[in-house]
Amino acid sequence: MAESNGTHIKALFDWVTEHGGSASKVQIEAVPGVGNGVVAKQALTAGEAYIHIPPELIITDKVCRSILPADSELEGRPLMCAFLVHERFVNKQSFWKPYIDVLPKEFHTPLFFSDDELQFLDGTPAGSSVGEMREKYMKEYEQALEAVEETVLPRSVFTFNTYLWAVTVCTSRSFTDDLVKDHEDARSARNAILLPLMDMVNHYPQSKVTWRHGTSGISLVTEVGLAAGSQALNNYGPKSNEELMLGYGFCIAGNPFDFFHVKLNYASDPLYMQKKQVLEATGLGELRHCITRAAMTTDLLPILRVLAMNEADMHYLGAAQREDLEDCGLRVELNARHLLLLLLGQQRCKFEAVEANLPNIDTENTRVARMYRKGVYEAIISTIDELVSSVRQLGALGSDLARAGKHALPKYIATGGASCDVVLQQGNTTDSSPNKRARTESPVEQFIDTAVITEESFVGDAAFAEAAEQVDVDEDTLLALFLIRALFDPASVWHAAVKRLEEFKHPMLVAEQSEQYADMLMELYEIHSALFPVLSETFADVFDAGQFSLDRFLWAAGVVSALDVRVAVDGEGEAVNGVCIV
Template sequence: MEQYAEREDLNALVEWAKARGCYLSPKIFLVGSENGSTAVAVNDLEPGEEVISCSNDAVLGPVHARKLFGDELADSHPELIRPLTKLALVHELLLGKDSYWNDYIRTLPREDELSVPMYFSDSDLQWLRGTNMENEVDVKKEHYKDEFEKLIQVIGSRVDTTKYTLDLYIWSSAIFKSRCFPGRLMYPNEPEDAPMLLPLIDALNHRPLNATEWNVSVRESFKIALSNATAVGEEIFNNYGAKGNEELLFGYGFCIPSNPFDTLRLKLPPTIPQQAYDEAGPEATKEPTLTLEHPLPAWLVKLFESFITQAAGLTPHSVIAVAQSADVLVQALRVKLHNLIAQAPNNEPANSRQKNAQIYREGQIAICRAAVDACMQARDDAVSSRGASLITLETITRNDPKGLIEAVAQCFLENPGDNIVDDLVEVDMEEPVLLLALAMQSPLSSDGSVTEVDDYYNQLYEQVYLPVHQTNPNLPTIQPQDLQRAGTLMANGYASRDLQGRDRYTVVAAV
């Protein structure tokens, strides 16, 4: 259960805010929590009851940035309004007790208290290996560095910038990323990305699907009311919107287990031509977002089908084109899934940062698995609708009523492991097993159409089939001609690489 504690700095913030026209319901109390601060109900709250508000006089946003750095600069460089507002927070921090916002800034977390990946230690960062965020931290730091240097270059002739440092700017960026609201809600004439900090209100934590009402009066106030009743002792939540754990962790420093809005972001290979995107439809993007509810966008399947059909010179919409393109997509998803699983730390999380990173990874794995399953199902449905089926070493192993796989394993595997498919591939038995299975499905030698047999199939018959049949005499009887006919059937298929870089085979067979 969450533990709360009274904090002197939060009490001072409430008094400061009230003196500037803000409102905090007497039925709630700001307290310290393991996540920083929050609000809890000290009396029952009725639905629709206003609980908290921030007045225009307390907002730290673009209006104050304009006062510090000038309207001319803000208007001539509208792209800098967000950086200027972040620099305004740095300015107020450096003023210390002389700052108008000192009682508010005192409650903001410092670098060692921030739980966003930007401030992860080296041991914490290990928990992001194999995820999208593994390299995002350095990319974001470089972005802030470029943004800061450009900002200082532009304003350097107007104000003294020697006191502003990159470290403080990155800290301010993290504060705004985790706490800011869209400035246009109160200041509609500002640029779209103008941010604002709302003292008191930004102390509320996030809960998805939490019913809250935002009531905004332009240049006057920002009020929050709860749509549902809240009992004594319950935490008061805001709703930041539909955000997945990747966005929550990177921007806010926390994750939600079983987050209903969780997402998995893919980065598609640059080798996919624009023509394939055009053919996939207007929703096609180079960074698709998958969810548990919709793990496989239809346009993504079309994109890979168009790409592989053209790259491999296949007949459009043919069985092989549909199956092979789906397998390429499945393989890409499996690589992603493998990295997420294989690079996860083996030890238990040592702190809340690592625990949140673990929750984030678990959500990514769940969505990736769902995407793999959905893609394979879509492939099988598309192949089946065309009157065909796919035969692989996996399908033979799963459906082996005659005991072929067991007999092959006894003959050619010294120490079979838990994954019989991998074991057979490692000893180059995939193609022989496929040929045996195809030949045994319907022996054709009796029709006399195959009169001359290649040496390869004679050797396969003697070195593989005969020992296997001797091990299991109940297997169908075949002849070398049947194996050669099976080789003809195998030509109607395709090869693909698995996670270990091995060639794997898929046979397309008529049903």
């Protein structure tokens, strides 16, 4: 809050008292790091009113309209801005002069930042908002300029700069008229009002205050006791530093409501139309989401699950209900988090790149902007940390399931699967199957070792590994061949897990879907015909001709496609791809 001249403050208190208001229990004092604040002159008890404003001192839409002709259609914020400029610059005998005199003459919102100062918003959501705000306010200004006659508000006074001043008075000091409406009027259109003196009470999140109104006016009441000399605080609601900076020109260190936006874009996904239909059918069509330090929006993870799904998931999901997206299997849970980690990692890198190149400027505006940047960055980092922790927890679940010979696969892939949510809550520490590495490794490394078939898994089958080195095919083809090998080798550590997948059919193998997958099937036919019978003749002990038939190869390729998982060992960074068998 900008500091006001002591004489003007005294005049404001006298004016409020003269017109039936009351503020004798408080005074305006300088508050370190804040500017001016409303401070208790005496101890206040819980439930005690400390400022009362009568109806005649409330600036309403009706009051603002008094400067315009009766037939003027100007309303809302443009009307209030025109009124404020008129009362400050034109009406020297204004009834509202004691209030106008204490209003800040300058603000520290980004609307008033220099070009150098605006660089401190680069890479943040607020950075793009400033230009949009100026465009919006220019349209409002032009609307007001057309509605207000030159004789009422000269163009030399009513400039875009003075309009921006008035706009910021509105955004930083106005309240909604819900505060002064009776119950029967509560559903009518909401308009902004100004409450002189009351608007000097500073904001702090979760402060306990109550508003009381009646025919005699409106009172501000503390819900907690205040010692003499302590600052009386208001609560504007759960506002982030972005909202506070853009609308009020200040930020709060460690603001619990700091957030950033993520916008999901899957337009290039080959399954775009199918996923779009599922998202819209389940009420999840919104792709712009807010993430705070504490939590993601409740819709974000279900949406990410859909975006992480492949052809098999989409085919068997069918006409999905919202509850169908709550437990889609461990693989989808991990892939969904991987998608968000990739997106947040990109945002973090952009943020850090801008931070490293900011100019060496220290002004009140840049200090506000730096506090805002810090809050957004911390929200990004805390969300990444939460996701990494979640990936590790899911990794521990996956490795425990694998050791116990259990799984959390969707029903259309294998029956008898555990619910990820249930197992995560109850825990599972059974260790009954072999593990290639020590238990001292991270949960994600253990998960990859025990529950994901990758090229590294070949080391457990020396004959296959040696043959694979001499076969010039892509990774997915090698994984498909390894699945067939494990299916027919009871000695393989992967045999039991692969065996339970034997009845799974990828959509390309479902008769009515075969035409849709014609290109995919043709490619697999060509790969198989290029490999066999050559491999069976060259490595007869590895690639038994009877086992590596075309049908079995198509099945294995379908499993590789359907159970593909991406997970980074440390939760971030380059991901390991493989076949998730739990």
